[in-house]
Amino acid sequence: MRVFQSPAELKNELRSLDGSIGFVPTMGALHNGHISLIKKAKEQNDIVVVSIFVNPTQFLKGEDLEKYPRRQDADKRVCELAGVDYLFYPDANDIYEKDEVSLCAPNVRGYILEGSSRPGHFSGVLTVVMKLLNIVRPANAYFGKKDAQQLNLITLMAKQMFMDVNIVPVDTMRDAFGLALSSRNDYLSAQEREEALKIPASLKKATSMIMSGICESDRIIEQMRAILSPLEISYVAVVDREFKPLQRVEPGNTIILVEAVSGTTRLLDNIWL
Incomplete structure (x- = not known):
């Protein structure tokens, strides 16, 4: 498994490869739910890329950005054991600039349910996913059904922006007591x-x-x-x-x-x- 921090270096590396790319974007603290996404990507693609990036633009003021679990060494080992080919571990400065172009979530679907209590959250999600998809340029990108509204909006973005990527939903994984993994x-x-x-x-x-x-x-x-x-x-x-x-x-x-x-x-x- 090769690890990249630079978007440009990863982009150049992936462009030199033959075969289909499956992409699993995550915020780390990997668990069996993430592993199920990786397994699905391995089944359906020649090359698997995982990104780990705690995206600051999807956290509202006062939310848990600073305390969000970060386990870099453990996550790297999980990816190695799961057979990931490329791990992308950028810093916020690698992804964002001071004067940023950003996407806005849909006026209706982006501001109902979770979006009603977290205004701007889905704009941050869509912006970072767009960036990551443009860096990796996968044939298929994998997202869990647990975050159903997020999945819906990402699928909508890919369609409305005429993006050449297939958004693949993957069933929710649960612990032995039925709690959805998160x-x-x-x-x-x-x-x-x-x-x-x-x-x-x-x-x-x-x-x-x-x-x-x-x-x-x-x-x-x-x-x-x-x-x-x-x-x-x-x-x-x-x-x-x-x-x-x-x-x-x-x-x-x-x-x-x-x-x-x-x-x-x-x-x-x-x-x-």
Whole structure:
């Protein structure tokens, strides 16, 4: 595995290669969810590139930029063991300049759900993903379904900007108790982790309701909120694949989303139906 910091040097190296490139952009603190993305990239491509970059522009003032988990040596070892070919480890100064061109998230989809409480967050996400995709120029780029709104917006960006890349969704990985894997799970105390299990429990309840024929969104949301209590609930939503609210579940076109806070840690989860 070769490690690069310079965008120009990585770009030149990759341009000299033959074969398809699969790209997994991450913010590090790698876990089995990231490994599942890498495995999918290895299955579908000749060359795998992973980036590790804690992107400052997607953090709002007062959020956890400074304390976000950073494990450079451990992450490098994970990538080596997973068979990554190239690891891109840039510094913020390698990615951003003082007078920056940046992308703006869509006026509607970028400011609902997670975007409503984190205005500007998705603009930062889209800007850095655009930069990384332009550096790596992959055939395929891999993103987890857990961050469903982010995945939707990145897919939309690739389409609207006529980018020559296939955005590949990968199923959410969970721990033995059902909690969706996230680097931010490191913040949870034992008690907070136990409380956080209310999140997958609420989604399991939604699934059982739908399987029993209850498909009205308001009834599903009501029951999910009851299970999530007393967690601080940011939102529970039933939307279609384009993130428009649904009155009823539509099989094959529905995502049920949850954002809740355990302790001080914001956690996302969802199911795709």
